[in-house]
Amino acid sequence: MKKYLISKSRRLRSTPFTSRIEKQGVQGYTAYNHMLLPTTFSSPEEDYNHLKEHVQIWDVSVQREIEISGNDSSKLVQLMTCRDLSKSKIGGCYYAPLVDSEGGLINDPLIYKLDEKKWRICIADSDVLLFAKGISSTKKLKVDIFETKINTLAIQGPKSFKLMEKVFGKDINNLKFFKFDFFNFNKKKYLISRSGFSKQGGFEIHIDDVKAGLDLYDYFFEIGKDFNLKAGSPNLIERIEGGLLSYGNDMDIGDNPFECGFDKYVHLESDIVFLGKENLKKIKEKGIKKKLMGVKIESTTISVNEGIPILDLDNNKIGELRSGAFSPRFKKIVGIAMVKKDFSNISQKFQIKLNDKLVSGEICSLPIL
Amino acid sequence: MKKYLISKSRRLRSTPFTSRIEKQGVQGYTAYNHMLLPTTFSSPEEDYNHLKEHVQIWDVSVQREIEISGNDSSKLVQLMTCRDLSKSKIGGCYYAPLVDSEGGLINDPLIYKLDEKKWRICIADSDVLLFAKGISSTKKLKVDIFETKINTLAIQGPKSFKLMEKVFGKDINNLKFFKFDFFNFNKKKYLISRSGFSKQGGFEIHIDDVKAGLDLYDYFFEIGKDFNLKAGSPNLIERIEGGLLSYGNDMDIGDNPFECGFDKYVHLESDIVFLGKENLKKIKEKGIKKKLMGVKIESTTISVNEGIPILDLDNNKIGELRSGAFSPRFKKIVGIAMVKKDFSNISQKFQIKLNDKLVSGEICSLPIL
Numbered sequence: 001m002k003k004y005l006i007s008k009s010r011r012l013r014s015t016p017f018t019s020r021i022e023k024q025g026v027q028g029y030t031a032y033n034h035m036l037l038p039t040t041f042s043s044p045e046e047d048y049n050h051l052k053e054h055v056q057i058w059d060v061s062v063q064r065e066i067e068i069s070g071n072d073s074s075k076l077v078q079l080m081t082c083r084d085l086s087k088s089k090i091g092g093c094y095y096a097p098l099v100d101s102e103g104g105l106i107n108d109p110l111i112y113k114l115d116e117k118k119w120r121i122c123i124a125d126s127d128v129l130l131f132a133k134g135i136s137s138t139k140k141l142k143v144d145i146f147e148t149k150i151n152t153l154a155i156q157g158p159k160s161f162k163l164m165e166k167v168f169g170k171d172i173n174n175l176k177f178f179k180f181d182f183f184n185f186n187k188k189k190y191l192i193s194r195s196g197f198s199k200q201g202g203f204e205i206h207i208d209d210v211k212a213g214l215d216l217y218d219y220f221f222e223i224g225k226d227f228n229l230k231a232g233s234p235n236l237i238e239r240i241e242g243g244l245l246s247y248g249n250d251m252d253i254g255d256n257p258f259e260c261g262f263d264k265y266v267h268l269e270s271d272i273v274f275l276g277k278e279n280l281k282k283i284k285e286k287g288i289k290k291k292l293m294g295v296k297i298e299s300t301t302i303s304v305n306e307g308i309p310i311l312d313l314d315n316n317k318i319g320e321l322r323s324g325a326f327s328p329r330f331k332k333i334v335g336i337a338m339v340k341k342d343f344s345n346i347s348q349k350f351q352i353k354l355n356d357k358l359v360s361g362e363i364c365s366l367p368i369l
Numbered sequence: 370m371k372k373y374l375i376s377k378s379r380r381l382r383s384t385p386f387t388s389r390i391e392k393q394g395v396q397g398y399t400a401y402n403h404m405l406l407p408t409t410f411s412s413p414e415e416d417y418n419h420l421k422e423h424v425q426i427w428d429v430s431v432q433r434e435i436e437i438s439g440n441d442s443s444k445l446v447q448l449m450t451c452r453d454l455s456k457s458k459i460g461g462c463y464y465a466p467l468v469d470s471e472g473g474l475i476n477d478p479l480i481y482k483l484d485e486k487k488w489r490i491c492i493a494d495s496d497v498l499l500f501a502k503g504i505s506s507t508k509k510l511k512v513d514i515f516e517t518k519i520n521t522l523a524i525q526g527p528k529s530f531k532l533m534e535k536v537f538g539k540d541i542n543n544l545k546f547f548k549f550d551f552f553n554f555n556k557k558k559y560l561i562s563r564s565g566f567s568k569q570g571g572f573e574i575h576i577d578d579v580k581a582g583l584d585l586y587d588y589f590f591e592i593g594k595d596f597n598l599k600a601g602s603p604n605l606i607e608r609i610e611g612g613l614l615s616y617g618n619d620m621d622i623g624d625n626p627f628e629c630g631f632d633k634y635v636h637l638e639s640d641i642v643f644l645g646k647e648n649l650k651k652i653k654e655k656g657i658k659k660k661l662m663g664v665k666i667e668s669t670t671i672s673v674n675e676g677i678p679i680l681d682l683d684n685n686k687i688g689e690l691r692s693g694a695f696s697p698r699f700k701k702i703v704g705i706a707m708v709k710k711d712f713s714n715i716s717q718k719f720q721i722k723l724n725d726k727l728v729s730g731e732i733c734s735l736p737i738l
Contacts, residue, residue, distance in 0.1 A: 007397050127496035322379050
């Protein structure tokens, strides 16, 4: 594949770790929340194999954190999401689909509750700040909303637990999944969550001091050899197999939470107030017409630059492939597709045109087993 | 400069013209509104010289168009901008700063009035759709809001007028600056505006039919030889010299319209209703504390990956360089900087650290003369 110059700027900015990862041989980038996100170091397959066996450090500074504080902060956060946060606890991370009044997906962030009046929305790739500003400006809510200067390093992979213990001490492994707490290294306190965009286990370290963060990064590599630590990034193959959805790829504002399998995060029976409640009730009553599913395709190479039509055996469009990659495990393409409800059954056969050739595929579960 | 793979996806998507421009030798990209924007074909300097002498065709599909229609559409559009649109006319393009309730800049789009109840907001790089959705969801406005499938080609440069005449007929040159109308080519009607992100003159062709758009693109190159037509892109040097601001680079939500020199688009005396009105009144009364200015710097190479501090002669920070490029015309760096009001006078001297070396510069006007 051809390589290009990437015109860096204040608008599409580097992260504090960009110069590090460039020395470490990053091969590819994408853009995410107006910032650079590394995508490949060796090759997608080698990165995948390494991630599943060892441990990687990822520069995921692109997971920008929108802080909402003030007397009306809980009200505003709840207005944006269909997940009931009324019983949420300080120290919890809540995966929460954000929806507009029609029930269309705005983002699928992890929401951190720092305090009864202080939240951080750790966002996927869309300007949630502007959605929040639109609501708060109109309702005249008493809130402070801003994008923090936090940059996040993810430590992911089966050896992440041992590695993190060596840096932050034994207590780090008492942290439960989707919880966060504060841990010390080198006299500096870090908010660390047990979370991350892989199914291999790990943590996310939220860094608010660039200098300290760079020292921490370097320290990881000083002691990381025993764990075969490498610089890495969210891996397309691994996240598709694991059924980890990517906003903008697998779903967007044209889709609702039910279509994306988020049913357990849609709380229509509780008395919470959120923008999309009435319309999501109607949608639930009527039933959905399309659904996000896993797919396997009998081919070995793919590049999904936009949605690719999925066809029935008579060439009628029955869906759209939204993400796809060659899986070394299945020895074929695995992907995520939005398909018409009637065609969303496991083992449903379909065809798809890749590189001007029709190839066959079938619907499967998500995660892909 | 090192080149990288760019991981294309549905989330960071190609445009209908990407395969064309890759065959034509595009060298560099940036990301803009979740889409690829070409930045360099030959070199920034060669592209600049060619643009100022001949004519270029730019794939600016990234200028996404948010359509707002319905009974409350004018109300919603006005709520978002400090520019008085009450006397706006169908067929007009209105450069209009969008602001939140604090007066912070959300975007600086060109707003097209298609009808009394139909607007298209041709956006810079931020998710205006979500801001609009946040407001309309809260106010329960009767509007339809969506991102259109329009992709835009800009024809820019001094020879654009003759070239466009050859394709669309003599009438095209009766179109006044910042007006739009409909013109035919090959039995297809195109919305064309006299606009574009350069100071060299030209048009933007808004394409809603991909197949026809590709044919049009190819036709331009069939007949373009006489005009020395080349594929190009918005040019960093030319737009800095011309004082054309770039949202996310030169200004963002932390800045207000007065600080960016948008005074003539801030209509506080009229009886229009917009979100930031009260706060902009206060800001105007108090006076601004910083201002966007041109700068010239005594150096020949620069890469602005984030804001770079501008220092007084005692090394105190007095501002931030936000865009910069070597100018073949001035034989030094030209740039755009946000500087403290007290230091914003023409010819004010400053220093700046570039590549670990302090170099001197001075404040100048925008456009840079």
